[in-house]
Amino acid sequence: MTLQNSNRSNTLSCAEFQEQLPDLFAAGASNGHISDPDLLEHLRSCTNCTALVRDLQYIADQAKQLLQPTHEPSDSVWKKIQEGLSSEQGYSVLPDKK
Amino acid sequence: MEVQGLQMTEPTTAPGLFKRNPPIAGEAEAIERAKAGDAEAFSKLYALHKRRVYTLCLRMLGNVSEAEDMTQEAFLHLFRKIGSFRGESAFSTWLHRLTVNLVLMHLRKKGLQLVSLEETINPSEEDSPKRDFGSRDTQLAGSVDRVALERAVASLPPGYRMVFVLHDVEGFEHNEIAVMLECSTGNSKSQLHKARLKLRELLRQSEPTPQADLKEAAL
Secondary structure: OOOOOOOOOOOOOHHHHHHOHHHHHHOOOOOOOOOOHHHHHHHHHOHHHHHHHHHHHHHHHHHHHHHOOOOOOOHHHHHHHHHHHHHHHOOOOOOOOO | OEEOOEEOOOOOOOOOHHHHOOOOOOHHHHHHHHHOOOHHHHHHHHHHHHHHHHHHHHHHHOOHHHHHHHHHHHHHHHHHHHHHOOOOOOHHHHHHHHHHHHHHHHHHHHHHOOOOHHHHOOOOHHHOOOOOOOOOOOOOOOOOOHHHHHHHHHOOOHHHHHHHHHHHHOOOOHHHHHHHHOOOHHHHHHHHHHHHHHHHHHHHHHOOOHHHHHHHHHO
């Protein structure tokens, strides 16, 4: 499928539409929140770009669940912190419990 | 806060940061006690935040040993600098900013300091996401679990992964990322977009195909 005739709307090509996406997403504009009539027109008529915007928004939304941590440092990290503080500032009373 | 040349100021409160990082029970009291030098309180702060700080380091560095070293560094810096925390942002946001700056400084020391990150974080051509002007309409929404996403993020080229983790996971704004990475805001937006495109590619590749499902069912 060529760039020129792929899902081309009357106003914008897919390439032209997709070039705007970094700024659109940065401005918080996902599907349904785009005000530029040319971009909206392309989105209405192009299933490919609609799917792209939907997927990218989905990925951004799903990323938020990664804020919850999944990994735990080994016990040696806390031991080294204790040692580090003891040696440089004389804090020798840091408890063992984590 | 000064972290070996890096200015550590509390960010102006960005919308949603307190919402994404709500106060943890007992945290405020532990912070105040730790400021007064209470070692037990510092131990509590470590227990509350070690997993998130370590996970952040691991995602940024992709290496367990380095991630543990940077976790250690982050908490040592925290102990020294906690007196400058004024509570204008969520404590975890402040701690994460401190951690990100330490990790970036570490990466620059490793060899990225001669050239700006903006130039070095661009991946090779083969790692770049393919442009998508085709008409395949496979819906990704609803099909991606946390494990698959975590795996895909881990396999991103470092520059893409950095911006994606900072923006989409940690919630930093593009202007903040631009300062941290010493690049332009436009570059941050562009890197993030490429990161998401690459993730889409990787996640689609990892989706089970109907043929694979049939084979699996036949076994």
